Amino acid sequence: MDDPRVRAACEPLYYGAERPFEAGKLSAAAGQAAYEAVLRAVRDAQSGGVEGIATAPINKEALSLAGLPWRGHTDMLAALTNTPNVAMMFWSANLRVVLATIHIPLADVPAALTPDTLDRVIGLAARELPRFGFPRPRLALAGLNPHAGEHGLIGSEDGRVLAPAVERARRSGIDLAGPLPGDTVFVRALRGEFDAVIACYHDQGLIPIKMVAFGEAVNVTLGLPIVRTSVDHGTAFDIAGKGMANPESMVQAVLLAARLVCHGA
Numbered sequence: 644m645d646d647p648r649v650r651a652a653c654e655p656l657y658y659g660a661e662r663p664f665e666a667g668k669l670s671a672a673a674g675q676a677a678y679e680a681v682l683r684a685v686r687d688a689q690s691g692g693v694e695g696i697a698t699a700p701i702n703k704e705a706l707s708l709a710g711l712p713w714r715g716h717t718d719m720l721a722a723l724t725n726t727p728n729v730a731m732m733f734w735s736a737n738l739r740v741v742l743a744t745i746h747i748p749l750a751d752v753p754a755a756l757t758p759d760t761l762d763r764v765i766g767l768a769a770r771e772l773p774r775f776g777f778p779r780p781r782l783a784l785a786g787l788n789p790h791a792g793e794h795g796l797i798g799s800e801d802g803r804v805l806a807p808a809v810e811r812a813r814r815s816g817i818d819l820a821g822p823l824p825g826d827t828v829f830v831r832a833l834r835g836e837f838d839a840v841i842a843c844y845h846d847q848g849l850i851p852i853k854m855v856a857f858g859e860a861v862n863v864t865l866g867l868p869i870v871r872t873s874v875d876h877g878t879a880f881d882i883a884g885k886g887m888a889n890p891e892s893m894v895q896a897v898l899l900a901a902r903l904v905c906h907g908a
Contacts (some may be wrong), residue, residue: 667883
């Protein structure tokens with residue numbers, strides 16, 4: 644990457660594919676090549692050969708065609724580093740979002756929001772946010788249902804599962820508000836009331852941050868023993884090889900990784 648900001652922040656080392664595949668096409672070969680590049684980078688980060696990694700997007704269908712069990716980087720990196728407690732956070736200057744669940748069907752989300760899952764993600768967010776410049780992070784938990792359930796009138800999960808998780812977090816010393824209606828909590832965070840929002844599911848968190856910072860936000864895996872960042876977008880096969888891709892999110896991912904390695908964000 645020849646961006647002068649990257650060259651000023653770090654000495655980049657590139658991990659490319661070591662097997663042939665057709666660019667911009669779904670294939671098992673492409674999925675396997677992507678996995679092998681990530682594997683080499685992770686192994687080097689674990690051994691100290693590199694101080695952090697910034698990954699380009701990978702295609703979930705290509706991983707599946709290659710017979711690989713993961714749906715994305717987050718669960719792959721957790722397995723490769725033997726780290727069960729990880730979470731996906733999207734970082735931008737004005738808004739941070741942590742996902743309680745990631746790549747699962749929407750119909751499966753309510754059952755996946757167990758007390759253990761919520762306690763784990765909330766605790767991880769509170770522990771990791773100081774690395775990003777928030778020594779006493781102010782967190783908010785977005786409600787699952789419209790109006791955060793409206794006291795049980797629009798779904799029971801907010802009162803039955805989410806509210807007790809908030810109380811447990813508060814008793815442990817975590818500054819956590821919620822559950823708060825999903826249609827306003829991100830606006831409140833954007834205005835500075837919260838340092839990060841914990842979203843119940845993928846699109847609940849990704850839509851607002853991509854609305855305010857698409858192409859500039861950075862995907863960070865919280866909880867890993869290595870520094871790992873990534874872009875906020877997918878593989879864009881439709882423009883592969885056409886010289887049209889905007890590199891800004893990749894630049895920001897590298898810059899954030901460099902800051903985390905050196906002294907925190």
